[in-house]
Amino acid sequence: MSTTDPVVGILMGSASDAPTMYRAADTLEGLGIGYEMKVASAHRTPQRVREYCETAPGRGLKVIIAAAGMSAHLAGVVAALTHLPVLGVPMEGKLAGGLDALLSMCNMPRGIPVATMSMGSHGAVNAALFAAAILALEDDAVRQRLLAYRQQQSEQTEEQVPPR
Amino acid sequence: MSTTDPVVGILMGSASDAPTMYRAADTLEGLGIGYEMKVASAHRTPQRVREYCETAPGRGLKVIIAAAGMSAHLAGVVAALTHLPVLGVPMEGKLAGGLDALLSMCNMPRGIPVATMSMGSHGAVNAALFAAAILALEDDAVRQRLLAYRQQQSEQTEEQVPPR
Amino acid sequence: MSTTDPVVGILMGSASDAPTMYRAADTLEGLGIGYEMKVASAHRTPQRVREYCETAPGRGLKVIIAAAGMSAHLAGVVAALTHLPVLGVPMEGKLAGGLDALLSMCNMPRGIPVATMSMGSHGAVNAALFAAAILALEDDAVRQRLLAYRQQQSEQTEEQVPPR
Amino acid sequence: MSTTDPVVGILMGSASDAPTMYRAADTLEGLGIGYEMKVASAHRTPQRVREYCETAPGRGLKVIIAAAGMSAHLAGVVAALTHLPVLGVPMEGKLAGGLDALLSMCNMPRGIPVATMSMGSHGAVNAALFAAAILALEDDAVRQRLLAYRQQQSEQTEEQVPPR
Amino acid sequence: MSTTDPVVGILMGSASDAPTMYRAADTLEGLGIGYEMKVASAHRTPQRVREYCETAPGRGLKVIIAAAGMSAHLAGVVAALTHLPVLGVPMEGKLAGGLDALLSMCNMPRGIPVATMSMGSHGAVNAALFAAAILALEDDAVRQRLLAYRQQQSEQTEEQVPPR
Amino acid sequence: MSTTDPVVGILMGSASDAPTMYRAADTLEGLGIGYEMKVASAHRTPQRVREYCETAPGRGLKVIIAAAGMSAHLAGVVAALTHLPVLGVPMEGKLAGGLDALLSMCNMPRGIPVATMSMGSHGAVNAALFAAAILALEDDAVRQRLLAYRQQQSEQTEEQVPPR
Amino acid sequence: MSTTDPVVGILMGSASDAPTMYRAADTLEGLGIGYEMKVASAHRTPQRVREYCETAPGRGLKVIIAAAGMSAHLAGVVAALTHLPVLGVPMEGKLAGGLDALLSMCNMPRGIPVATMSMGSHGAVNAALFAAAILALEDDAVRQRLLAYRQQQSEQTEEQVPPR
């Protein structure tokens, strides 16, 4: 867990999503953004999800990242229970590589938005970067670190093709 | 609404699903099965969904039919909140004709099942028939009416091809 | 096989589905529900499927779980031959991970419903839980065990994220 | 109906498939091939399908064309009940234009083949032509007419682009 | 255009997207959030997109909504050129209803996130609501209006099913 | 190669399809049907494909099985060049498991039919069985062997579920 | 037809593709590039396709645009018969809007490339522009006109959103 007070909550529908979502945690940590990680299933522990959402603003959370696979309802359920921005990360899976989770998260009916990220570990990192972009609007230190991250990322994209 | 006490609850995520779901109501009515119909959105009215589920057994409901489109979370959310059998009807839609709703309902993770029916009006009728099949296990009158329905359906499938 | 009289029949289209469907059997066993398992193919042994369905009520079966892959016709064929509730479990496969089996089971025309579960082992467990939900309507012991299962499942969903 | 003895049976799962399948009938008629058309549903009238298949060889049928939509099981069920060649025509539909019917027909497990044609009216015509190709192996008159049909088809494909 | 200073920029890849994206504008207007709307294509006017992104922070923009169809690259291109949060709205289209635009927007490689919304007009409204959720983190007036919007939305979801 | 005169030609678009298509050869051999196997690509060796088709009837071939993957054009190209029945076997592949090959083969425009079989080794066996069904119409010995094959297949489908 | 000598050949598999492909013709005409249009089906007139390809270089063609729908084999067949660059335009259709044609064209096995354009009229225009880009490499007049077309296209993309 991060040492600063958490402003980003990372929820995942199953403990098996943890290896993927540690990528989000690491990215937030690198940007000096406090976070917390929990497992809470929209289906197996709906009460826990509800309590999490209801107490989130009071605990200082500003953004919630929700990761789930298959009939990935977690992000939508969270978005229904909070007015905080909710970022969804669809987990890879067996049906067309995870098309079920992607469509289940992404195509929310009008009224309750979910911001869907890429699938799997790409999406986990991107959710952290997107949370940073939100926080950077009012936090100059985060903005500086995000700009540095992006700058470094550009520079580290080697122009030369690696040898065989 | 039916005149007998409702044993089947028909929930739909949007009032726009009503024309389709009246097909379920009519089928139940034809089988002499009491039902009720309500609109409750997993996203816009999560509290109403919760109350509906928590009071369902006490009100005598035995089966819940949940219809929704797009990121169709309603059936899964209902199934998380009740131990009654939950039948899902994915609504047709614009993305590949409704593939989003079908996958969002059907591929529930282990632990909280949803019984997914066909899409649209076919699924609405089939949900009613499936509810009848459940109720018929302990209600001989329903069983007789269901068998008659199936028998009549067979007989009404004309063998002769209609003229052009 | 279970020691109590079978009330749930588990049919599978191929012996290769057995490892997956033992997950259904184990779940039923844990809930104290009697079951039987058979292999019967809609295509290679249609006569066996027919006899199975015709004798199912007389043998005391109340729910049939049908598992099949690819052009997964078994559940629909069974549903055409019995008025008992039929639960379908699409097997994973090579075409988009099993999209063929899922669509082949799920989108039954009006009149003969199949209750489609998730794909593969998730669906096998869920079919057992859904059968239990049906039986629980009239069997208080099953209801108690189902509620306990769901309660335990909630509690065993650890809130803490596993360490790396 | 054709005036020569039917050697091709055209089955369709629903009377609503008739307008499409008349395209097959017309094509057979143009080739001087006798046929019959019937409605028989794998789900609503399984007994009728069985009787049809069991009596097909005795009635002189050599090829069966089976058309169905959605969870299109008809062709597979027919193929399970006869050793005659079975041609499947998936009907167009709402889910991705009929992808459900196509996959449900086409990907039969090893042992019981279905020869899947194109979707809808293209497939209806092609099923007739494919039946002709089978019959032409031993019927010189059919072969001559099929070759003439193909020749005429080539010639009638105008090389010039139609004016706007 | 809104009368308050724009804080949300709505970019669309084609003038034909305007009817859909006015739904976003109306929603922002209802929430008292200033916005601007422009047409700029990632492909036909890349220079204009670049200038738009480079001047966006200076002009006071805090969130950019980018709508595009088909090979919908606009949102990704914008996200590459600004550190502001970028929300993508895939437009409906002919290929599976718009699956091309959805996948083209949603599955961004690690490093440059796009927050993908639902397709079409649902997504347009949701993008506005998501922008509001971001702005509400630091703007109490927006938060109050967003909460009121959500509250009203819940209340306006009629529980009673509309009559036929 | 079979010792009897070949009546079935097995064409494959690439030598890498051979392991799969040997399943067709073995099945034909088991049914006492003569066959030949060749590699000929619709794209890399169109001239060879043309010569193959033009000489096929003269060499005594009655059915052609064409296997190809990806943009699987071979079966359609062959069907354009012969009036013999052409059976297509789509090879498995990386895009959704082979959806490209399946759709490329199956949805032939009106006029030139291809009889599409299942994907991969299932389809290879089924193509052989379907060829046998065609030949059995006029060859009593093949019919007897095909009926025996189907009978044996039914009997070898063990009813008992294999132990874990 | 254009008045300059044709350097681009537009082939289409069916006369019904003409309205779409006139978009390519108009675009070429606007760029001062000579072209010819013909109907030739890979399936119904394979001989005509072959002759077209064999005589194409001699007639001065430098690029061939091939349009087809469904199992769209035309572009691949043409590419097998000529070393000229072949551009494919998949036609829209009923199966998922034309996914069959797109995948059938696009995923050519190694060795014989097809340059797939967008679907339908977008692709028709783009094929013409791509042909122009090829010809512009050695024809300065075409390059000037192509640059002007692109410049004009940029300028005509109005920045202002059209009023409702």
Added chain:
Amino acid sequence: MSTTDPVVGILMGSASDAPTMYRAADTLEGLGIGYEMKVASAHRTPQRVREYCETAPGRGLKVIIAAAGMSAHLAGVVAALTHLPVLGVPMEGKLAGGLDALLSMCNMPRGIPVATMSMGSHGAVNAALFAAAILALEDDAVRQRLLAYRQQQSEQTEEQVPPR
């Protein structure tokens, strides 16, 4: 790198695409065509992509091959910035094997074409061959080598099926 002056530029969105794209390089080398390879991401290094495109004609490039995966925007972004012919190679990936990259590249809106090749290594080779076909229009030596390549490819497609 090739020893002749580069006329083909191979861009790839990530260094991880290099093993695949060396297949294009090898093919160009075999055809005596000069090339260069660079990594430049549409998202992480948009400035580098722009500079690459703006300097491409001046450096003598005539064709650009752009390879990318997932939301594969690189080819479209490059095509927006140059009038040179741009060939896109979608990389394989986890979502349905790479369907996201294929659709993201292929379905470009009217005005800015991308010539999409097959996925992965097949597409890498084909992009090189297609570039050769373009260059062969004005370079007789390349045409001779391309014709020889195609001839050799035909001859090396063994007609005999490899033994098991």
